[in-house]
Amino acid sequence: QLHLQESGPRLVKPSETLSLTCTVSGGSVSSHYYWGWIRQSPGKGLEWLGNMYYNGNSYYNPSLKSRVTISVDTSNNQFSLKLSSVTAADTAMYYCARRASSGWPNFDFWGQGTLVTVSS
Amino acid sequence: QSALTQPASVSGSPGQSITISCTGTSSDVGGYDYVSWYIQYPGKAPKLLIYEVTNRPSGVSNRFSGSKSGNTASLTISGLQAEDEADYYCASYTSTTLVVFGGGTMLTVL
Numbered sequence: 001q002l003h004l005q006e007s008g009p010r011l012v013k014p015s016e017t018l019s020l021t022c023t024v025s026g027g028s029v030s031s032h033y034y035w036g037w038i039r040q041s042p043g044k045g046l047e048w049l050g051n052m053y054y055n056g057n058s059y060y061n062p063s064l065k066s067r068v069t070i071s072v073d074t075s076n077n078q079f080s081l082k083l084s085s086v087t088a089a090d091t092a093m094y095y096c097a098r099r100a101s102s103g104w105p106n107f108d109f110w111g112q113g114t115l116v117t118v119s120s
Numbered sequence: 121q122s123a124l125t126q127p128a129s130v131s132g133s134p135g136q137s138i139t140i141s142c143t144g145t146s147s148d149v150g151g152y153d154y155v156s157w158y159i160q161y162p163g164k165a166p167k168l169l170i171y172e173v174t175n176r177p178s179g180v181s182n183r184f185s186g187s188k189s190g191n192t193a194s195l196t197i198s199g200l201q202a203e204d205e206a207d208y209y210c211a212s213y214t215s216t217t218l219v220v221f222g223g224g225t226m227l228t229v230l
Contacts, residue, residue, distance in 0.1 A: 108177065
């Protein structure tokens with residue numbers, strides 16, 4: 001069974017870069033899937049951030065595109081998120097997720113999520 | 121890209137059927153048969169419930185069904201059970217931002 005687990009700092013200062021890693025077990029990031037990130041602000045809805053294929057092909061939410069970078073590390077079976085110039089508005093639960101083979105907007109495996117707070 | 125519009129809350133009694141709507145535009149819900157629904161329990165990650173408007177992933181109860189008319193998609197839960205009490209989110213492919221989610225609907229089982 002595929003398992004995704006987020007890790008990274010839970011507290012980030014304003015203007016700095018948020019960095020998270022998702023470790024995949026029970027499957028390979030080199031398989032034919034897109035891997036990505038979705039966040040949920042406290043008490044609010046879901047926001048798609050972006051997805052990347054292991055060969056580097058990527059898609060990002062245009063509203064965040066200039067600040068978001070997703071990368072895939074096949075040697076460690078991980079993928080990562082970097083969100084630059086963060087503000088309090090970026091405080092959220094961040095989920096890593098696999099896009100299903102059926103395509104957009106289907107995400108069939110999710111990590112448990114990690115809450116990141118932006119505060120000085 | 122604005123979020124898809126869902127009612128903030130719906131409720132129903134055990135055994136009843138309820139429907140949650142998800143309204144978008146011709147650039148998302150109305151333009152493509154790529155609408156999904158997710159269920160999210162408190163403190164848990166969302167789980168895919170319906171994809172491509174009407175399809176259920178393996179293991180999802182047939183009490184959950186999806187449909188679409190124009191710019192509005194709907195999720196119907198029949199034979200409501202206490203375990204159905206959760207938040208529900210719709211999502212759609214969109215020509216502008218690729219993926220857009222609804223604001224979420226809290227289902228209360230009375």
